[in-house]
Amino acid sequence: MMIKIRISVIALLFILPLGLIVFPAIGLAKQASAASSARPNILFCIADDASYPYMGAYGCNWVKTPGFDYVAREGLLFTKAYTPNAKCAPSRACILTGRNSWQLKQACNHWCFFPREFATYAEVLARNGYFVGSTGKGWAPGIALDEQGKRRMMTGQVFGRARTKPPTTGISRIDYAGNFRDFLNAKKDGTPWCFWYGSFEPHRRYEYGSGVKKGGKSIDQIDVVPPFWPDNEVIRNDMLDYAFEVEHFDSHLLQMLNLLESRGELDNTLVVVTSDNGMPFPRIKGQEYELSNHLPLAIMWKKGIAKAGRTIDDYVSFIDFAPTFLELAGLDATQAGMQPTTGRSLVEIIQSEKSGRVIPQRDFVLIGKERHDVGRPNDWGYPIRGIVKNGMLFLINYETSRWPAGNPETGYLNCDGSPTKTAILDGRTQPEMARFWQLCFGKRPSQELYDVKNDPYCMNNLANSPDYQKQLSEMKSFMLTRLKHQKDPRALGHGEVFEKYPYANTKEKDYYNRYMKGKRIPAGWVNPTDYEEKPLD
Secondary structure, three states, X not given: OOOOOOOOHHHHHHHOOOOOOOOOOOOOOOOOOOOOOOOOEEEEEEEOOOOOOOOHHHOOOOOXXXXXXXXXXXXXXXXXXXXXXXXXXXXXXXXHHOOOHHHOHHHHOOOEEOOOOOOOHHHHHHOOOOEXXXXXXXXXXXXXXXXXXXXXXXXXXXXXXXXXXXXOOOOOOEOHHHHHHHHHHHOOOOOOEEEEEEOOOOOOOOOOOHHHHOOOOOHHHXXXXXXXXXXXXXXXXXXXXXXXXXXXXXXXXXXXXHHHHHHOOOOOEEEEEEEOOOOOOOOOOOOOOHHHHEEEEEEEOOOOOOOOOEEEOOOEEHHHHHHHHHHHOXXXXXXXXOOOOOOOOOHXXXXXXXXXXXXXXXXXXXXXXXXXXXXXHHHOOOOEEEEEEOOEEEEEEOOOOOOOOOOHHHOOOOOOEOHHHHHHHHOOOOOOOHHHHHHHHOOOOOEEEEEOOOOOOOOOOOXXXXXXXXXXXXXXXXXXXXXXXXXXXOOOOOOHHHHHOOOOOHHHOOHXXXXXXXXXXXXXOOOHHXXXXXXXX
16 A cells, blocks of 8 residues: 655655655555564664754644654654754764763763764674664764774764765755665675664755745745744745755655665664754754754654554653664673663663553653853853753753853854844844844853743743742752762763863864954854954953
8 A cells, every 4th residue: 555645746856866756665565574683774864953843743834754754654753852962973972872971071072082982882783793884974073083093983884975966055965865775785685784874964054045946935834933033034034944954854764765665674674763953043953952952753663663653752862772772683782892871772662552651750851061162262161951851841051151152252153153143143232132142142040940841942931930949959959869870070060071171173173262363263154243343241
């Protein structure tokens, strides 16, 4: 029975590589798995900066994601999946090691030297009979070397020769699906495999207006603009340009699923689709609010999921992926040469037939950050620890004298350059726009508490409300107890260790002092007006 996936012919002309304009074949026929082993294949698909809930399966009508929606429909759709750290390198480090970023020494930071002592699940699987490969963005940005000084294959052997003509100037030329085909052709028959599909989309920068001009979208399709941005044509176009790049990621996912179906390998392949952190817009990516860390997640395994089509409301963390993969491969982390994982395997959810909250104990996730992008004196970070528990988000901001998105005079470098960013910064001194600047770039109190179930945009800080003091105290104690048990230096009073780890890109370190010497450092699309002429108080 054919599964109908709605996607316009016009959209296909832009999101599929030339010569591959075909209609989805998913579900045309079930075929036996080609793998001779009981161990499943693993296809891990990660977008670069895509937010929950902007996928079709979550009810979003201005982002079309037939690939993600198919995985959700034929597998599991998660409503409460979180990264511990909402920035590329630390988020991916959590995925690969099964440990929270504050347990990873230098790897808690963006642009770090990855510690040799922490093996990745991909390296472990490669040593234990799996054929492991990747395409696109793996663990990055940073430097990861082995004992001989050679670059580690953190996500497996790189397959990157296939190229295609991208639909916009901001989209990568990498043919992700073509490289996946090369990977499958390179593996031996009967060998279980693990592949990392790391899209560079929807990372900045975008071709402005592409969502309307090339994606056939309309700014009127967007039902809600987050209330911490102004609602105008510039911001809506920026959101649609983001959507167009999410759809590019999804188009290659769909091609990969079709390829597996045609080869008879789909049934015994665990397919995981997610993103590393929230969308590259002010107050989302690089911060620790609800839209920063709360991410899309769908998992499909036709041969292994007890009951497909379920929606899962358990709180799950990115540190749960590595122990899941290792368990399904029949491996113990420590015996296989990994540091003990902190995450909890998702196999019990996969094997259950329940929907909603499957495991009552899965009622919280821990989040936090240290140094992300640079641009503060001494390249210091903005340390945060937080917890999301039963619909509430609690945060501790440890250095409230610092600027959360980076210093104004260096262009707020922990916020990707964008039309939305520039529009907010240009309006900073206008009375009707000042509140947007404060929400996105202004300094913050030491504690924040939000009812994210009813306030997903984190607009109403309840930390000082008398009605919430008991709940705040309980959440704070609960969080700090677990962080101390995990030996988090910040929770133990030694957070300065994160400030001392070197910045890996040594040729471009110490942005702040370079700026003070008169050299401005652009990061992506940074307009001249993004820089304050002098430091703000």
